[in-house]
Amino acid sequence: MAEHLDVIVVGAGISGIGTGYHLQTRCPDRSYAILEAREQMGGTWDLFRYPGIRSDSDMHTLGFSFHPWTQAKAIADGPSIKAYVEETARAYGIDRHIRFGTRVLSANWSTPDARWTVDTDGPEGRKTLTCGFLAMCSGYYSYEKAHAPSFAGAEAFAGRIVHPQFWPQDLDYTGKNVVVIGSGATAVTLVPEMAKDAGQVVMLQRSPTYVVSRPAEDAFANWVRRRLPSKAAYGVTRWKNVLLGMFFYRMTRKKPEQTKQRLLGMVREHLGPDYDIATHFTPRYNPWDQRLCLVPDADLFAAIKQGRAEVVTDTIDRFVPEGIRLTSGRTIPADVIVTATGLELSLMGGVPFTVDGEPVNLADKLQYKGMMFSDVPNLAFTFGYTNASWTLKADLVAKYVCRLLNTMRKRGVRIATPYNDDPAVTTEAFVDFTSGYIQRAAAALPKQGSKKPWKLNQNYALDVMAMRFGSVDDAMRFSNPSLTSVRRVA
Structure with a gap:
């Protein structure tokens, strides 16, 4: 039988480590594992080794909200950031949940089972895991191919x-x-x-x-x-x-x-x-x-x-x-x-997804609150701000995932699916940004909508209000696999 976890997090960079912290703090009764394709944590800060590699955001916003950055330099070099990520993971025991050298090959959702089946390739060869919720924290560009x-x-x-x-x-x-x-x-x-x-x-x-x-x-x-x-x-x-x-x-x-x-x-x-x-x-x-x-x-x-x-x-x-x-x-x-x-954009590590046997084409989906996709159940992804620190958005996404999981547990439901039933919602580009790596991949990216919750704020204060205090029922269907019809919980 496949090993089952409540949550699987993909990626052990800043987003994945932050998600691990919030899961074990806010959802302590849920099991989780972080799957990392590389042999080290750190993501970007482990991959890039060129001379002078450093942050282009200050470390007081690029750093974790729960673990202060205490060094004098606010614009930090890559090795210092990597060491900070590693020290954070050790300090909170998150490192014990990381499975290094484990690459996700595919992820397949089954509504009757209310779970994802995740095929991986790791130190022990091919292995299948299942989970109730999947959090993709694998960044936005290809590690194997550059532009x-x-x-x-x-x-x-x-x-x-x-x-x-x-x-x-x-x-x-x-x-x-x-x-x-x-x-x-x-x-x-x-x-x-x-x-x-x-x-x-x-x-x-x-x-x-x-x-x-x-x-x-x-x-x-x-x-x-x-x-x-x-x-x-x-x-x-x-x-x-x-x-x-x-x-x-x-x-x-x-x-x-x-x-x-x-x-x-x-x-x-x-x-x-x-x-x-x-x-x-x-x-x-x-x-x-x-x-x-x-x-x-x-x-x-x-x-x-x-x-x-x-x-x-x-x-x-x-x-x-x-x-x-x-x-x-x-x-x-x-x-x-x-x-x-430049980079070669690869959203969610290029992992192929299916929902009940049907391939998921991200270009056909609307992004929900900048962290989920229309008609794709129990799946979150992290994509940081283009006009501010990546970690600010990553932190909000991780907290919202925990809020969603706790709401589902409280209501006794196992499936949360964003859906759009408003014909007035029109589609817009993934982000309002003209950088080359975005434009080169525009045709393959999900869209944002003309109205909330499908519209990106690109504003941390507005997102704090929406994701911490806004309704979890907004354009979200909650259901159980045993129900013959999907009900929306008031």
């Missing part, structure tokens, strides 16, 4: 080509010419870090991204930590950063041109009046149409001013043995080319 456009002449390049997602630990770029292709968060992280040892680093971009400098340390957080107990100080700083972020985002959307000019003015303050801000740091879109790139302590601007790094805005004609030839005719010499060209 890597083909470049003409790449085979003729005499140097080495690497992608940040698969960073070779034996790569020595000391004193060498490096070209980093890209303008996103990974590129602006790599360039100043590699510039410390490389001969020259060029950030080659087709078009600019908004880049904002922020102190690596949060002076307010460090001040209040000396005056309040750890959890109280953490909570105060967390809400301070949440509210400031919400205010900035709202002003950005309300006054995009004014915000744009302020952001560009800040770059000009760092690089001086003679630098070509219009060409290299002025995007073609409004702020927050894509995520802003954070540079702690202006490290990217410092590398540029010191002559250790250069930004080139152009398009690639082809790779040549000595480097990259641009359409403008210029050839950039390179010994190492880093293709920081």
Whole structure:
């Protein structure tokens, strides 16, 4: 017989560890296991090993709500974040629930049984598990495949080509010419870090991204930590950063041109009046149409001013043995080319799902409160905010799952299925975001609706009200497999 658990959590990154904590705290009578395909926990912070890897959100909001981040640096490096996740899992005994090296192959729902059958491949080979509820905390991108456009002449390049997602630990770029292709968060992280040892680093971009400098340390957080107990100080700083972020985002959307000019003015303050801000740091879109790139302590601007790094805005004609030839005719010499060209989106790890034998096509589904899918029972997924820290949304989703489970137990029902019976609800894009990894996968993604609870808030305060205090009956059918007709519980 297959092993049965009340809840199976897929993924042992920040989302999965947080979900484990809330399950054992809020639903202590429920059994759970966390399935992790890799041999280590940490998710993103275990996978990415490129130079300078760090957060692009402050750790007072990227950190767990229940376990304070106490280090001085608010913008933390990858190894420190991974260690924090591991320390949290150990502190609360969550690590004892993790099954490493266990990959989910498929998940199949049976209404008569009111359970998911989850096929896995792990250290003991193929194994089948069952569960009453499935929580997918596996992130949003493929760990096995990155976005890597083909470049003409790449085979003729005499140097080495690497992608940040698969960073070779034996790569020595000391004193060498490096070209980093890209303008996103990974590129602006790599360039100043590699510039410390490389001969020259060029950030080659087709078009600019908004880049904002922020102190690596949060002076307010460090001040209040000396005056309040750890959890109280953490909570105060967390809400301070949440509210400031919400205010900035709202002003950005309300006054995009004014915000744009302020952001560009800040770059000009760092690089001086003679630098070509219009060409290299002025995007073609409004702020927050894509995520802003954070540079702690202006490290990217410092590398540029010191002559250790250069930004080139152009398009690639082809790779040549000595480097990259641009359409403008210029050839950039390179010994190492880093293709920081983005991620390959893979929602819920690309796991195939069926409901009563019928394949689930996510593109046909509406997302419910940004965490479940229409007509798919007892399944939650975590997808963080695009305009704030991932963990803020992950924390709310985990708490809502627990609330849902406790409601089902109290009412004596085993199935919870989001459904839409409002013909006035129209479909909209998965998220209102123009980043390449979203747009490339748009046709395969679930949709959001034009009304709540199918409409995304992208606002933490509104989500707190909706997910902590809003009705669990909103567009949700509760049922038991033995019932001949589905009833909605008042």
